[in-house]
Amino acid sequence: MATGGPLVAVKYLRPKLVCSFCLGMVLLPCGGLRLSHAQSTSEYQVKAAYLYNFAKFVEWPAREFPTPEAPIRLCILNDRSFETELSPIVKGKTVAGRPVSVISVQDGEQSRSCHILFINSSQSARARRILEVLRPASVLTVGESPKFVEEGGIINFILQDDHVQFQVNHKAANGAGLHISSRLLSVAKLVIE
Amino acid sequence: MTLLAPLAAGAKFFVTALIATVIVASAHAQIATPDLSEATLEQLGNIEVYSASKHLQPAGDAPSSVTVITIEEIQQHGYRTLADILQTVRGFFVTYDRTYTNIGVRGFARPGDFNTRILLLVDGHRLNNNIYDEAMTGTEFPVDIDLIQRVEIIRGPVSLLYGSNAFFAVVNIITRQSHDVKGLELSADAGSFNTYQGRISYGRDFHKLGLLLSGTFYGSRGHNRLFYPEFNVASSNNGIASHVDDDQVGSAVATISHGDFRLQGVYGTREKGIPTASYGTLFNNAGTRTTDSHEYVDLRYQHSFADSWDLLVRIFYDRYTYRGIYMYASALDPAQISPNVDMGDGKWWGTEVQVSKTVLERNRITAGSEYRDNLRQDQSNYNLNPFSLLLDGRQKSFVGAAYVQDELTITHGLSLNAGLRYDYYNATQASTDARIAFIYRPWSETAFKMMYGEAFRVPNVYEKYYSIPPNLPNPGLSPERIRTTELVWEQGFRNHLWLSASAFYNRINGLITQEPFAGDSLIFRNKQKIGSAGLEFEVRGQLSRGLEGSASYSVQKTEDELSHEILSNSPRNLVKLGLTQPLFNRKMFASLNAQYRSRMQPLVGNSVSPVSVVNLTVLTHALGKHLDLSGSVYNLLDRKYFDPAAGETVQQQIQQDGRGFRLKMTWRLGDR
Numbered sequence: 001m002a003t004g005g006p007l008v009a010v011k012y013l014r015p016k017l018v019c020s021f022c023l024g025m026v027l028l029p030c031g032g033l034r035l036s037h038a039q040s041t042s043e044y045q046v047k048a049a050y051l052y053n054f055a056k057f058v059e060w061p062a063r064e065f066p067t068p069e070a071p072i073r074l075c076i077l078n079d080r081s082f083e084t085e086l087s088p089i090v091k092g093k094t095v096a097g098r099p100v101s102v103i104s105v106q107d108g109e110q111s112r113s114c115h116i117l118f119i120n121s122s123q124s125a126r127a128r129r130i131l132e133v134l135r136p137a138s139v140l141t142v143g144e145s146p147k148f149v150e151e152g153g154i155i156n157f158i159l160q161d162d163h164v165q166f167q168v169n170h171k172a173a174n175g176a177g178l179h180i181s182s183r184l185l186s187v188a189k190l191v192i193e
Numbered sequence: 194m195t196l197l198a199p200l201a202a203g204a205k206f207f208v209t210a211l212i213a214t215v216i217v218a219s220a221h222a223q224i225a226t227p228d229l230s231e232a233t234l235e236q237l238g239n240i241e242v243y244s245a246s247k248h249l250q251p252a253g254d255a256p257s258s259v260t261v262i263t264i265e266e267i268q269q270h271g272y273r274t275l276a277d278i279l280q281t282v283r284g285f286f287v288t289y290d291r292t293y294t295n296i297g298v299r300g301f302a303r304p305g306d307f308n309t310r311i312l313l314l315v316d317g318h319r320l321n322n323n324i325y326d327e328a329m330t331g332t333e334f335p336v337d338i339d340l341i342q343r344v345e346i347i348r349g350p351v352s353l354l355y356g357s358n359a360f361f362a363v364v365n366i367i368t369r370q371s372h373d374v375k376g377l378e379l380s381a382d383a384g385s386f387n388t389y390q391g392r393i394s395y396g397r398d399f400h401k402l403g404l405l406l407s408g409t410f411y412g413s414r415g416h417n418r419l420f421y422p423e424f425n426v427a428s429s430n431n432g433i434a435s436h437v438d439d440d441q442v443g444s445a446v447a448t449i450s451h452g453d454f455r456l457q458g459v460y461g462t463r464e465k466g467i468p469t470a471s472y473g474t475l476f477n478n479a480g481t482r483t484t485d486s487h488e489y490v491d492l493r494y495q496h497s498f499a500d501s502w503d504l505l506v507r508i509f510y511d512r513y514t515y516r517g518i519y520m521y522a523s524a525l526d527p528a529q530i531s532p533n534v535d536m537g538d539g540k541w542w543g544t545e546v547q548v549s550k551t552v553l554e555r556n557r558i559t560a561g562s563e564y565r566d567n568l569r570q571d572q573s574n575y576n577l578n579p580f581s582l583l584l585d586g587r588q589k590s591f592v593g594a595a596y597v598q599d600e601l602t603i604t605h606g607l608s609l610n611a612g613l614r615y616d617y618y619n620a621t622q623a624s625t626d627a628r629i630a631f632i633y634r635p636w637s638e639t640a641f642k643m644m645y646g647e648a649f650r651v652p653n654v655y656e657k658y659y660s661i662p663p664n665l666p667n668p669g670l671s672p673e674r675i676r677t678t679e680l681v682w683e684q685g686f687r688n689h690l691w692l693s694a695s696a697f698y699n700r701i702n703g704l705i706t707q708e709p710f711a712g713d714s715l716i717f718r719n720k721q722k723i724g725s726a727g728l729e730f731e732v733r734g735q736l737s738r739g740l741e742g743s744a745s746y747s748v749q750k751t752e753d754e755l756s757h758e759i760l761s762n763s764p765r766n767l768v769k770l771g772l773t774q775p776l777f778n779r780k781m782f783a784s785l786n787a788q789y790r791s792r793m794q795p796l797v798g799n800s801v802s803p804v805s806v807v808n809l810t811v812l813t814h815a816l817g818k819h820l821d822l823s824g825s826v827y828n829l830l831d832r833k834y835f836d837p838a839a840g841e842t843v844q845q846q847i848q849q850d851g852r853g854f855r856l857k858m859t860w861r862l863g864d865r
Contacts, residue, residue: 041229041240041241045229046229046237046240048229049229049230049232049237050234050237052230053232053233053234053237057234078634078638080638080685081685081689088230089229089230090230093230106605106606106634106636107602107605107606109605110605128497128501128551129501129551129557129602132501132551132554133554147497150497151497162241162818163238163239163240163241164237164238164240165238183234184234187234187235187238
């Protein structure tokens with residue numbers, strides 16, 4: 001005992017068993033990968049593509065555009081990294097002859113001039129107040145928090161079994177003077193009338 | 194070894210069967226990802242995604258420095274207990290005396306108390322019990338780690354919203370809901386020191402009704418031999434504590450939700466053999482052990498009304514019991530054993546109401562009140578051979594509190610958060626606490642926070658009335674108080690990087706601390722002024738689809754302002770590192786975490802050497818996420834290290850575990 005060596009390091013699990021288990025785990029996904037070419041995609045790449053699609057299936061009141069070529073203003077609230085996902089998707093694209101521009105905003109006041117406003121989950125605590133500020137304006141509000149549509153938001157992303165789906169508050173859309181096409185409504189997982 | 198033969202055969206079978214199944218399954222259809230900008234609505238809905246790690250998005254609007262740990266990190270890093278999670282958090286450190294686990298925060302871990310200065314919540318329900326104020330974070334934590342959806346750690350004094358115990362930090366555990374489990378989930382693991390765990394969970398949504406049921410058993414035989422040189426004499430087995438480190442846990446959770454109502458029942462019990470011969474008990478006697486049980490029901494109603502009203506109402510009933518059996522040599526005949534039984538028995542119910550509303554566009558007002566009635570706070574102690582009652586302390590008390598807070602938007606990017614709270618205790622002094630915070634966000638990814646907060650902790654009945662030698666009671670104890678000033682800078686960078694820097698100064702008045710008294714006795718007293726100052730830095734980052742991780746460094750100095758002595762159990766430097774590398778298209782993750790804790794001075798004796806521990810886990814999702822397999826190595830480098838002991842053991846330092854392993858499998862038998 002004079003050496004004071006540790007007596008506690010009793011190892012019950014045989015190294016061989018551990019090794020074969022680990023090897024098994026390494027091989028598993030290899031097999032899957034080679035045979036399938038499955039591409040996994042980030043949640044926010046898909047959400048970015050949805051936002052571009054929403055622009056195609058929503059009609060704003062004519063007064064929201066000063067000229068026929070005026071861009072559709074797609075705003076992102078306090079989320080620079082999402083902007084970098086969104087910009088390449090809408091780059092060079094037009095919707096009904098209008099270009100789409102991505103704009104960064106920081107609060108409700110700045111968002112009044114947006115056509116679409118995306119509020120990510122880290123901003124959800126502020127969502128309610130921003131929705132109140134925007135209520136009379138024709139802004140398509142898009143969120144991703146559980147209570148977003150209940151709080152008066154128009155479209156809310158939900159994650160179902162690793163697939164991005166969305167809910168629509170049709171009543172709020174009508175209140176904001178936005179016309180949502182039936183095609184968009186038919187794909188929505190939930191429509192609040 | 195014989196126990197492991199079936200396990201080995203089973204593991205081999207599983208691996209073979211799995212490889213075959215995965216090859217067959219993956220040969221079937223996989224949707225090719227279309228060019229996202231050309232994808233139709235229907236195609237977008239069919240793309241399988243991985244969710245981004247939310248921890249990279251700073252809680253920039255919170256008037257505190259916040260850390261969030263998600264279920265993904267818990268699985269990827271193979272954390273076994275809540276203490277394993279907290280060990281990795283900036284400014285936190287964990288010590289274990291082979292009975293209870295203690296959490297230190299920002300230089301504070303008082304010997305002899307039981308995590309009384311952090312408030313532990315499960316879905317907002319207070320877990321600190323009403324006898325010892327103890328936040329249980331080791332295997333004694335009553336919720337299975339697999340049921341945690343996320344852990345939110347809020348630093349600084351948060352008494353404003355939570356009252357007593359929210360002194361250094363609040364740790365809120367958010368549990369998984371019925372729709373997070375969806376179907377049947379089975380989990381089994383086996384680890385070093387003959388440790389086994391099994392869990393069965395079932396979650397389902399029936400229209401509006403959500404149901405989650407889960408039960409867990411955990412058993413660990415512990416170390417076969419633990420050597421304590423302090424007992425190295427023939428009469429105490431040459432210092433070898435043999436087969437006295439066992440640990441058994443049973444726990445269950447049931448959650449029913451319907452609309453805005455949620456009813457949750459939690460039950461957890463743990464029995465632990467004490468190998469350290471604490472409190473002068475006989476060395477190497479398997480009879481010395483403690484059992485802690487906590488059960489509660491909590492009914493919550495949460496509703497958002499039109500006109501920006503939010504309402505939260507909660508009513509709960511809790512029961513906590515502790516029973517310790519301690520084996521002593523009989524004073525009359527040393528050859529005989531005289532067991533001593535030490536008990537704590539707590540019962541309480543309470544209710545909370547919180548409303549918030551936006552007024553005059555710029556103000557979000559939150560007001561609330563709570564009431565807690567401690568129906569029973571009993572402590573007893575008796576000897577069995579011969580029977581003699583040594584303590585029969587019966588206490589009751591209640592607390593009522595009210596608070597109001599305003600979140601005011603001053604101009605673009607600048608907001609003020611201020612509040613006031615009053616707590617009335619029938620058994621001790623009332624407390625009034627204030628908090629004020631300015632949050633300035635000049636740009637979207639930048640936040641500056643300037644915060645001042647006050648908090649308190651009332652003395653608990655253990656500190657006031659426990660009178661078994663060497664403890665002396667002190668019913669005259671007053672609440673201890675803390676004032677914290679903190680500056681925080683949080684900065685996001687485009688390239689998926691987030692940085693936080695924080696400077697804090699804590700001033701504590703009347704710290705309740707255990708001290709030697711009149712020779713051999715110990716007494717809790719309000720100690721005068723303690724000052725503590727420190728800096729913390731943290732960086733979190735994620736490369737696109739690649740490596741993600743975090744690193745933090747904390748430095749602090751905590752001293753008695755009168756004697757200028759550094760407080761015991763207060764490591765000056767802490768370093769944390771966590772890295773996860775996704776492999777094979779995020780079907781597999783290799784994660785490494787490491788912690789360093791600098792030298793610290795225990796209550797008595799030599800200083801505790803610096804500690805660095807590295808843990809490694811490999812996790813695989815297989816069968817379309819129906820099966821998770823993970824393998825972990827804890828203390829990978831097999832470092833020999835010690836944690837400081839409190840006054841109850843002869844040992845001044847307690848040796849910790851060397852290298853250990855765990856293999857874990859989780860099956861999900863539901864639609865994914």
